Amino acid sequence: MSEQTLESGAHVAGSSGDALLVVDDVTLRFGGVVALNEVAFEIRRGEILGLIGPNGAGKTTCFNVMTGVYTPTSGEIRFDGDRVSGVKPHRINAMGIARTFQNIRLFPEMTAMENVMVGADARHKTSVMGTLFRLYRVKAKEHELPDNPLKRSLAKVFGISRHTLEERAGRQKSMEMLRFVGIADRAHELARNLPYGYQRRLEIARALATEPKLLCLDEPAAGFNPAEKADLMNLIRKIRDKGQTVLLIEHDMKLVMGVTDRLVVLEFGQKIAEGLPEEVARNPKVIAAYLGEPDDAAQA
Amino acid sequence: MSDRGGDYSYTTEGPEVAGDRKSGFMGLPALGIADRFAALPLWAKVPIVLALVSFAFYLPFLTILPFAYVRTDLSSGGSDWGGVLFVVVIYMIVAIGLNVVIGLAGLLDLGYIGFYALGAYSVAIFGSPSSPVTKLIAEKFGLSEGWAVPFALCIPIALAIALISGVMLGAPTLRLRGDYLAIVTMGFGEIIRILSRNVDAVTNGPAGIIGVPRPPEPSENYFSSIESAHWYWLALAVLILLMFMTRRLEDSRVGRGWLAIREDEDAAAVMGVNAFKFKLWAFAIGAALGAIAGLLFASKQAYVEPTGFALNLSFLFVAMVVIGGSGNMVGVMLGAFLITYLPERFREFQDWRPFAFGVAMVLVMVLRPQGLVPSRRRAKEFEDRKHEAEEAAADV
Numbered sequence A: 001m002s003e004q005t006l007e008s009g010a011h012v013a014g015s016s017g018d019a020l021l022v023v024d025d026v027t028l029r030f031g032g033v034v035a036l037n038e039v040a041f042e043i044r045r046g047e048i049l050g051l052i053g054p055n056g057a058g059k060t061t062c063f064n065v066m067t068g069v070y071t072p073t074s075g076e077i078r079f080d081g082d083r084v085s086g087v088k089p090h091r092i093n094a095m096g097i098a099r100t101f102q103n104i105r106l107f108p109e110m111t112a113m114e115n116v117m118v119g120a121d122a123r124h125k126t127s128v129m130g131t132l133f134r135l136y137r138v139k140a141k142e143h144e145l146p147d148n149p150l151k152r153s154l155a156k157v158f159g160i161s162r163h164t165l166e167e168r169a170g171r172q173k174s175m176e177m178l179r180f181v182g183i184a185d186r187a188h189e190l191a192r193n194l195p196y197g198y199q200r201r202l203e204i205a206r207a208l209a210t211e212p213k214l215l216c217l218d219e220p221a222a223g224f225n226p227a228e229k230a231d232l233m234n235l236i237r238k239i240r241d242k243g244q245t246v247l248l249i250e251h252d253m254k255l256v257m258g259v260t261d262r263l264v265v266l267e268f269g270q271k272i273a274e275g276l277p278e279e280v281a282r283n284p285k286v287i288a289a290y291l292g293e294p295d296d297a298a299q300a
Numbered sequence B: 001m002s003d004r005g006g007d008y009s010y011t012t013e014g015p016e017v018a019g020d021r022k023s024g025f026m027g028l029p030a031l032g033i034a035d036r037f038a039a040l041p042l043w044a045k046v047p048i049v050l051a052l053v054s055f056a057f058y059l060p061f062l063t064i065l066p067f068a069y070v071r072t073d074l075s076s077g078g079s080d081w082g083g084v085l086f087v088v089v090i091y092m093i094v095a096i097g098l099n100v101v102i103g104l105a106g107l108l109d110l111g112y113i114g115f116y117a118l119g120a121y122s123v124a125i126f127g128s129p130s131s132p133v134t135k136l137i138a139e140k141f142g143l144s145e146g147w148a149v150p151f152a153l154c155i156p157i158a159l160a161i162a163l164i165s166g167v168m169l170g171a172p173t174l175r176l177r178g179d180y181l182a183i184v185t186m187g188f189g190e191i192i193r194i195l196s197r198n199v200d201a202v203t204n205g206p207a208g209i210i211g212v213p214r215p216p217e218p219s220e221n222y223f224s225s226i227e228s229a230h231w232y233w234l235a236l237a238v239l240i241l242l243m244f245m246t247r248r249l250e251d252s253r254v255g256r257g258w259l260a261i262r263e264d265e266d267a268a269a270v271m272g273v274n275a276f277k278f279k280l281w282a283f284a285i286g287a288a289l290g291a292i293a294g295l296l297f298a299s300k301q302a303y304v305e306p307t308g309f310a311l312n313l314s315f316l317f318v319a320m321v322v323i324g325g326s327g328n329m330v331g332v333m334l335g336a337f338l339i340t341y342l343p344e345r346f347r348e349f350q351d352w353r354p355f356a357f358g359v360a361m362v363l364v365m366v367l368r369p370q371g372l373v374p375s376r377r378r379a380k381e382f383e384d385r386k387h388e389a390e391e392a393a394a395d396v
């Protein structure tokens, strides 16, 4: 399997890295509807790949098969050499894929902070027994010791429970993520009460907190004004600069051109083009697909 | 692991965390009692909690007027006050257990009485010398007449049975959602009751089992059935312990996982929450709490029989959770209190009970659909904010 991955990564000229995720002739049918038809492409380590196409092209469906929501009818998906298709969503997350949703799906009755902490929890281990009895102890490092002298000496002797350390680390990481996406000022509001733009960013923070290798963003800028969109694209670049790979679905062609390294174009569940943004923009099939989609401008 | 993007430690343009504000948080009215309490420093919290707990333990002897009007035994024919307190606490345990299942994990369990019955029957079947099972064992192994499993050992047995049956019920059914799960669990509750009626060789059928063992007693007959104040204290101590443990779970990775599942199971799974495992845990923990309540109840009664575990009790339990405020531990305990205490206090109006219950239910649902004490997780956050304000200050 690793051989194949190498191979598919090898014939890519001037790539930023080897293939992180390979979509290998994936077909997905819903009854009579063929949502994806033998779609094949790859995402290379460290790039921002844009996935574009008119409404109903199958972009979101593509995310859904990648994150385990659906299992492909045929074909398979490999991530970092391991098979993804057929694996449970939470296992796929553990492998290193995180995503946001086109129609925002936060945990509305939890605060922004808690939403992100659920993401951070994905990297933690403490479960019911560990929380209840706290017998799993870790030797405390100097900076982890509490200030209170009594607690301090206790922690020195008995160590600190893994639960406590994980909670603390999770809280810190979540706060960092909220700051990173720029919504830390409303960290303690219920997600349902946050303004739309904050909710979109919160989804990104929550996904980032799971420490993904691959971050999939499903129209993260939908409904944003141009200034907000520019902001968001900066954010996406920053994420990439930190070493993560990004897969971006976006309707706004102009926007996508500016930020992505490569593009994959879907139409009616089929890949119709792939390549550098400039190439794709000149591709007659792509132009036709987008011209045949008159309300595209309105989508922006 | 550079491609996991470990380091997000620098601060971007995002504004700093808001500082402490004592009232009028986010344009909402000032914080409620629970939030204010949570915001108190530790030295103020401890005495308040101690005072409340002492008061709770003192309740059976409450005779100071006008407070004594809360007692249920003022007029002749009133219910035994200590007994009412005991039942209230038992149902509070039930409510916090069911709240884990319904309020936190969002699984509508309509057969919770089944676990309560399992707890009650476990202690009776294994702990009573007159149960068919202990008789059989004694006969088989030539043990002395009147042999039975000691009470202390019945507790882990009851817990194990409840946990196992919770998992056995959960494993195949937790893939179902909403209404389907409700129906299946309701069936479970009925199955347990019917089994208790019909499997005579184990449960002694409709006649029930007498001689349910009592906990170890500090003096003779300390825990006899009529010493309801003692039973109340025991149950209260158990309740406090269980509250503490459930609270631990709520404020942890597990609790957040449950809430995430309740809010949006698919999104939670994609965010790495092992939904099935956490739901199974919720079921098992709920089952264990229900069993403990049933065990205490049976032990006080010294007697179990099938009619005590009718399905409508399941609905009553759900009503406690919903009326009190699904998802909020204090709320569901208030729900349990109101639903058990009020009918006892106002026995004079017994004929009106179903009517009053219906009206109250409708009123709550219309006026406060979230329950009397809706779940707000702001208290915890108040703490967070203090920490983070300090951290932010330290960062600079």
Ligand SMILES: Nc1ncnc2c1ncn2[C@@H]1O[C@H](COP(=O)(O)OP(=O)(O)OP(=O)(O)O)[C@@H](O)[C@H]1O
Pocket (backbone or CB within 6 Å): A030, A033, A034, A035, A053, A054, A055, A056, A057, A058, A059, A060, A061, A062, A102
């Ligand atoms: N669960 C499902 N059952 C049946 N058909 C589905 C399902 N999910 C998606 N489809 C169909 O698959 C096709 C692709 O949908 P998808 O949501 O992936 O499009 P998209 O490219 O994300 O479009 P948009 O830009 O509108 O978000 C559509 O025709 C849709 O109706």
Ligand SMILES: [Mg+2]
Pocket (backbone or CB within 6 Å): A059, A060, A061, A102
């Ligand atoms: Mg879509």
